[in-house]
Amino acid sequence: MTATTAAPQTATTRLSAYGTRIGRSRNALTAGVLLAICILFTILSPYFLTQANWLNTSTTMTQILLLGLGQTFVIISRGIDLSVGANLSLSGMVAGAFMTGVLAPYESVGEVPSALIGAALAIGTGLLVGIINGLLIAFLRIPAFVATLGMLGVCSGASYLLTNGQSLSGIPTAIGTAGNYNILGWIPVPVIVTAIVVAVAIYVLSQTRFGERTYMLGDNPDAVVRAGINDRRHLVAVYAISGALAGLAAIIAMGRLASASPTAGANAELQAIATVVIGGASLYGGRGTIFGTVLGAAIVTVLLTGLIIIQVPPFWQVITVGVVLITAVFLDQQKELRAAKR
Amino acid sequence: MRHSTKHKLSAALVVVTAVGLLAGCSSGGATAGAGGDDSGTKTVVYVPGMTGIAFYETLRKGAEDEAKKQGINFEYQGAAEFTPAAQTPVVDAVCGKKPDLLIISPTDPAALKPAIDRCIAAGIPVITVDTNAADGTKLVSAITSDNEQGGEAAAEFLGEALGGSGEVGVVGLDAAATTDQLRQKGFLAKLTADYPDIKVVANEYAGFDAGQSQTVAKSLKVAHPDLAGLFGIVEPNVEGIAAAVGSDDSVQVIGYDASPAEVDRLKKGEIDALVVQPAAEEGSMAIQFAKAYFDGDTSKIEASLLLKNTVVTTKDADSADSQALFYVQ
Numbered sequence: 001m002t003a004t005t006a007a008p009q010t011a012t013t014r015l016s017a018y019g020t021r022i023g024r025s026r027n028a029l030t031a032g033v034l035l036a037i038c039i040l041f042t043i044l045s046p047y048f049l050t051q052a053n054w055l056n057t058s059t060t061m062t063q064i065l066l067l068g069l070g071q072t073f074v075i076i077s078r079g080i081d082l083s084v085g086a087n088l089s090l091s092g093m094v095a096g097a098f099m100t101g102v103l104a105p106y107e108s109v110g111e112v113p114s115a116l117i118g119a120a121l122a123i124g125t126g127l128l129v130g131i132i133n134g135l136l137i138a139f140l141r142i143p144a145f146v147a148t149l150g151m152l153g154v155c156s157g158a159s160y161l162l163t164n165g166q167s168l169s170g171i172p173t174a175i176g177t178a179g180n181y182n183i184l185g186w187i188p189v190p191v192i193v194t195a196i197v198v199a200v201a202i203y204v205l206s207q208t209r210f211g212e213r214t215y216m217l218g219d220n221p222d223a224v225v226r227a228g229i230n231d232r233r234h235l236v237a238v239y240a241i242s243g244a245l246a247g248l249a250a251i252i253a254m255g256r257l258a259s260a261s262p263t264a265g266a267n268a269e270l271q272a273i274a275t276v277v278i279g280g281a282s283l284y285g286g287r288g289t290i291f292g293t294v295l296g297a298a299i300v301t302v303l304l305t306g307l308i309i310i311q312v313p314p315f316w317q318v319i320t321v322g323v324v325l326i327t328a329v330f331l332d333q334q335k336e337l338r339a340a341k342r
Numbered sequence: 343m344r345h346s347t348k349h350k351l352s353a354a355l356v357v358v359t360a361v362g363l364l365a366g367c368s369s370g371g372a373t374a375g376a377g378g379d380d381s382g383t384k385t386v387v388y389v390p391g392m393t394g395i396a397f398y399e400t401l402r403k404g405a406e407d408e409a410k411k412q413g414i415n416f417e418y419q420g421a422a423e424f425t426p427a428a429q430t431p432v433v434d435a436v437c438g439k440k441p442d443l444l445i446i447s448p449t450d451p452a453a454l455k456p457a458i459d460r461c462i463a464a465g466i467p468v469i470t471v472d473t474n475a476a477d478g479t480k481l482v483s484a485i486t487s488d489n490e491q492g493g494e495a496a497a498e499f500l501g502e503a504l505g506g507s508g509e510v511g512v513v514g515l516d517a518a519a520t521t522d523q524l525r526q527k528g529f530l531a532k533l534t535a536d537y538p539d540i541k542v543v544a545n546e547y548a549g550f551d552a553g554q555s556q557t558v559a560k561s562l563k564v565a566h567p568d569l570a571g572l573f574g575i576v577e578p579n580v581e582g583i584a585a586a587v588g589s590d591d592s593v594q595v596i597g598y599d600a601s602p603a604e605v606d607r608l609k610k611g612e613i614d615a616l617v618v619q620p621a622a623e624e625g626s627m628a629i630q631f632a633k634a635y636f637d638g639d640t641s642k643i644e645a646s647l648l649l650k651n652t653v654v655t656t657k658d659a660d661s662a663d664s665q666a667l668f669y670v671q
Contacts, residue, residue: 047564056560063553157422165394166671167552167581167603180588253553257585259603262394263578266551308561314547315517 026280026332030295033328037302044310055188057305059256062194063088065297066249067268068275069201070130070242072293075276076205077238078218078285079137079144084246084272086155087129088265092250093159095122096168096260106172115174122254123247129155130243134236148239152269159262169259179255190252197245202290214238218285274321275300278328299324384442384636385415386629389432391447391473393420396577396601396669397621398447401471403670404625405445412633417441424519424550426453437461443482443632444468451476451520469631471624473520483631485647487619489521492651493528496596499615499653500540500571501532503594507539508570511562513555513579514547522547522575525598529573543569548579555582569593577601584612600654600668608659615655618667623649 041048067084074081095118103114129151136147181189205211213234217224224231246265253264279296281288303324307317388405390398402418409416419436421428429449434457437444444466448454455476458468462480470484500510512529515522526545533540543566548555555578563569563586571594572587574580580597584607587593597604600618607613627647634642654664 045565047567050564053561053564056557056564060553060557160394160422164399164671166396166601167577169603169606256556257552257581259552259581259585261552261578261581261603263550263552266549266554305557305561305564308544308546308558309565311544311565314545 026335027289027292027295029331029335030278030280030292030299030328033324034295034299034302037299037306041302041306041310045306047309048306051186053305053309054186055182057301058191059188060305061297061301062188062190063249063252063256064268064271064275064301065194065294066197066245066252067242067272068279068293068297069197069290070245071272071276072201072279072281072288072290073205073214073238074144074242075273075281075283076218076285076288077214077235078221079235079238080148080273080283081130081133081239081242082145082148082269083129083133083151083155084242084249085265085268085270086152086159087126087243087246088250088253088268089262090129090155090159091122091125091247092254092260092264093162093168093262094125095119095250096171096254097162099172100168100170100260103172104170111172111174115172115178118171118175118254119251122250123244126247126250127240127244129246130240131236133243134239137239138232138235163262165262167257167259167261167263171254171258171260173258175251175255176258179252179258190255193248193252197248198290198294205290210234210237215286218282218287220286271300274325278325280332299328383413383415384632385417386443386445386632387417387419387436387439387441388445388471388625388628389429389436389447390418390420391429391449392424393422396671397472397599397619399671400621400669401447401625404622405629406625407622408626408629412629414629414633414636416629424449426450429454430457433457433461437464437466440464441466443635445628445632446470446475447472448475449473455479467635469628471628472619481645482635483628483643483645483647485624485627485631485649487621487624487649487651489524490528490531491648492598492617492619493525493530494532495528495617495651495653496525496573496598496615497529497532497537497540499596499655500573500594501537503614504540504570506537509541509543509566509568510571510573511544511559511566511569512542512546512573512575513558513562513583514545514575515550515579517547525575540571548582550576550578552578552581552585555579556586557582559583559586563587563593571596574598577604580604580613580616581607588612596653602669602671605659605668608654608656611656613656615653618652618654618664620649620651620667621669 047053070084071081098121099114099118103109106114133148133151136142137144178189213229217231217234221231254260275296276293278299279292303321307320386409388402406416419432421432426449437460444461446468448470451474458475458479461468467482469482472486474484474486475481512526514526530542544562546558548558559572559582572583574583574597577599581603583595587595589611595613596615597613598617600616604613604616608616631643652667658664
């Protein structure tokens with residue numbers, strides 16, 4: 001690991017360069033694994049390389065990836081956000097309940113404005129949950145693990161409370177139409193939205209001071225404080241990003257299902273964490289890249305749909321995903337050990 | 343390296359603890375303020391498989407309405423998660439307050455037997471509804487809607503709709519859930535017996551998760567281009583299938599239960615038919631048996647009562663008979 005006792009600014013720059021360097025070689029490894037899986041599936045089934053599979057896999061991936069992107073910021077800062085799946089469910093249900101309960105039948109407000117109000121409400125709810133997470137962790141000093149686990153319970157319960165567990169199918173049809181529309185037949189709307197978020201996230205994490213400080217916070221929190229940076233405010237911002245992206249993922253989930261469901265984000269937090277870890281981020285903080293997470297999400301999703309397509313029996317599917325997760329982290333640690341010996 | 347082995351071990355420990363906590367995290371349901379009082383009014387408590395499910399809410403309403411008619415005090419307590427681990431403490435807490443009778447929908451016949459036996463040992467009579475307790479449990483009555491018959495009805499619908507031949511798939515909840523096992527058992531048995539040319543090409547499990555069910559259903563369509571029918575075992579599975587198939591008429595969709603969201607999709611034609619359980623009737627029968635038990639009129643009690651499910655198709659979704667069967671919110 002890097003020495004971080006030098007002058008703050010130098011340390012920051014060096015850390016960032018270090019993160020990127022490790023990131024690049026690690027991403028090559030992850031991309032190789034993804035490619036190998038795709039080649040194997042293509043050999044095993046004539047239906048793997050088809051338009052229908054691309055549309056299904058890429059749309060499914062957007063939801064997993066959006067949660068993974070937020071989780072990347074959190075994990076790099078040496079935190080964890082277990083509430084993202086439940087936050088997704090809650091954000092979707094808050095928006096759904098408001099649209100169907102207050103705005104319906106959409107004649108006075110209009111379908112599209114109603115959908116936009118719903119979208120804003122979902123992102124707002126997600127953001128609020130994220131800010132609460134951040135405040136609990138940064139100011140009340142509750143460990144991230146416990147704070148976000150608690151919020152998982154709060155959000156999950158609240159999403160069921162809103163409608164007593166019922167899905168809401170009366171949301172504006174514009175949401176379902178956009179969520180299932182493929183531009184030129186090949187590019188699903190959720191993919192465009194997610195691609196924009198990925199581009200912004202890459203910029204923020206690798207090019208801005210905010211990104212540098214996120215790495216620094218994960219690598220050496222004390223140095224951040226010594227450098228006179230407001231670490232608490234930064235932590236709140238990191239969890240707020242994760243929360244807002246869960247809200248955005250909720251809109252995409254709503255669009256795909258053409259309804260708001262309290263089960264939409266079930267167990268999604270574990271998928272998001274797996275995505276980030278397969279993508280090469282370290283749970284000890286200070287390391288990880290957005291591109292790695294994109295690759296990680298691609299691996300998780302391709303396994304999800306591909307194992308069904310090559311007709312692997314259901315229980316073996318779960319085992320395979322578990323083995324891939326462990327293998328990815330093992331290979332990564334071997335690499336790190338060799339690098340440390342050098 | 344800065345991170346010692348000890349550090350890593352403790353991190354691993356934290357992860358293990360987390361998995362445990364996650365599993366039990368949403369298990370807390372509020373506990374009943376039950377208890378027999380001296381005024382002579384009997385108290386009956388119903389513990390569903392989990393709260394927030396249209397089916398159980400409808401069963402509850404059927405019981406509640408009947409209890410009002412019979413002058414019985416009715417209470418309702420459940421866990422927020424469908425697992426024996428979450429349900430057992432609720433049962434223990436409810437029986438700790440000594441109600442006059444317990445009605446329960448066990449999440450697992452074997453795993454709930456000890457908790458039910460504890461209630462019986464404490465002098466609280468027990469009636470099971472919807473799902474069974476393991477053999478040898480001394481119940482007042484066991485009322486079930488026949489899950490196997492429901493699976494058979496689903497098979498019959500697909501068999502007829504496809505003219506006796508074609509590829510079909512199942513999207514289920516969890517291979518360990520008895521509800522799932524029985525519905526699939528009836529479904530497969532009926533197909534084998536009466537529709538030998540219908541081939542079940544896949545049985546996938548998507549959990550209690552509409553989004554996952556949608557992805558799985560779409561993948562099944564990709565893997566089997568000739569797929570002509572899909573059977574969803576529980577509501578989120580049905581919802582996911584309906585969203586995946588949409589208005590595609592080449593795939594017949596049959597699901598289980600009749601929540602407001604499912605009925606909405608049935609009317610739109612995204613779902614072609616639903617196997618509807620007699621939820622309200624189960625609840626009202628349980629209360630009628632409870633009343634007979636309190637009155638000492640045991641001749642009115644059937645030790646084992648099996649109620650039939652009804653298949654409602656898009657065509658007859660608007661009929662008054664169907665409306666009466668659909669679940670409440």
